[in-house]
Amino acid sequence: MNTSKKTLLLLIAFALLGAIATWYLLTQPDDQTTLAGADRQFAIANTDVIYKIFIADRQGSTTTLERRDGYWMYNGQYRARPNAIDNLLDAIRRVQVKYKPPTAAVKHMVSDLATQGLKVELYDKNNRLLKTYYVGGATADERGTYMIMDRAEQPYVTHIPSWEGNLRFRYSLKGDDWRDKTIFAYRPEDVQAVVIEYPKQRNNSFRLARAGQDFRVQPFYEVTPVINRPLRSGVIEAYIEGFRSLGAEAFENKNPRRDSVLQLIPFSIISVTDKNGVTTTARLYPIFPEPIPGATRLPDANVVERYFAALDNGDFMLIQHHVFKKILWGYEFFFQPAEAG
Numbered sequence: 001m002n003t004s005k006k007t008l009l010l011l012i013a014f015a016l017l018g019a020i021a022t023w024y025l026l027t028q029p030d031d032q033t034t035l036a037g038a039d040r041q042f043a044i045a046n047t048d049v050i051y052k053i054f055i056a057d058r059q060g061s062t063t064t065l066e067r068r069d070g071y072w073m074y075n076g077q078y079r080a081r082p083n084a085i086d087n088l089l090d091a092i093r094r095v096q097v098k099y100k101p102p103t104a105a106v107k108h109m110v111s112d113l114a115t116q117g118l119k120v121e122l123y124d125k126n127n128r129l130l131k132t133y134y135v136g137g138a139t140a141d142e143r144g145t146y147m148i149m150d151r152a153e154q155p156y157v158t159h160i161p162s163w164e165g166n167l168r169f170r171y172s173l174k175g176d177d178w179r180d181k182t183i184f185a186y187r188p189e190d191v192q193a194v195v196i197e198y199p200k201q202r203n204n205s206f207r208l209a210r211a212g213q214d215f216r217v218q219p220f221y222e223v224t225p226v227i228n229r230p231l232r233s234g235v236i237e238a239y240i241e242g243f244r245s246l247g248a249e250a251f252e253n254k255n256p257r258r259d260s261v262l263q264l265i266p267f268s269i270i271s272v273t274d275k276n277g278v279t280t281t282a283r284l285y286p287i288f289p290e291p292i293p294g295a296t297r298l299p300d301a302n303v304v305e306r307y308f309a310a311l312d313n314g315d316f317m318l319i320q321h322h323v324f325k326k327i328l329w330g331y332e333f334f335f336q337p338a339e340a341g
Helices: 001-029 084-096 103-116 235-241
Strands: 052-056 062-066 070-074 094-101 118-123 131-140 143-150 156-159 182-183 191-197 206-211 215-219 268-274 279-287 308-310 315-320
Touching: 062 268, 103 131, 118 268, 182 279, 215 235
Parallel strands: none
Antiparallel strands: 052 062, 052 118, 062 070, 094 156, 118 131, 131 143, 143 156, 191 206, 191 268, 206 215, 268 279, 279 308, 308 315
């Protein structure tokens, strides 16, 4: 076969391949053929490379989340809530284009992103910008979220496979919603002292302080008689273990009742000092049941399910009794019962 014939056959082969490829592209749905485009690559599969996340809305509010050694910081001041961070990183890792919207819908989507879009910037350990995109509102069925890459012209409807909901909620938390609600979190070996004061039940107040490898339990007030009975077996270890993880239900920093509550005498004042000499204090104010309209009996005022907690850092929080009851002990509880007779 001469050269001219070989050339002709190659040209025919390329033409056929081109025709087949063209036919394939033209017969596939648009959102199936262009998923490799850079303006569709919203996800970062390995979120371990992300060390800073910056989020800004159109009203000027900004959020900066920064990875530290084992936790994240919110706006350089507070620890971030682990669950909020996990949900956000899950979205960043798994978000995918669900479909390319029809041309008629693009104008509405662009308008939504321009007025409500959240700008999201993702940075690595060296503060190098990895990706920037905008997160808008949701589709009518709340199963898709509008998103567009920075400097792109084409918006998309995105989702997380096997999960239904509006992705925007994972990015749009504000203020205290980003913050960790932990109040006390100590490993037992890091606790140096615990002081529990009950201003209206002084005999129950106590001071527990480390003495070498052991702890001593003493009354908080000098007028309280010292108990000389033996300690219950394992009681100190069990009590200190209760401070490993104690968190609030919610922040109440904007609660209109805050100032009036703080004028009251607290039910309890809890102070924990760590091995570095740093003390955290929480003052607990019981929330008594409200009378039920039309009820013939008043609710039992001794049944308290929640407290307001005022922390020494200025936070005002809502906590649950069933979470904190494991540390709301009285002085006598540490000792073996007195012998009858």
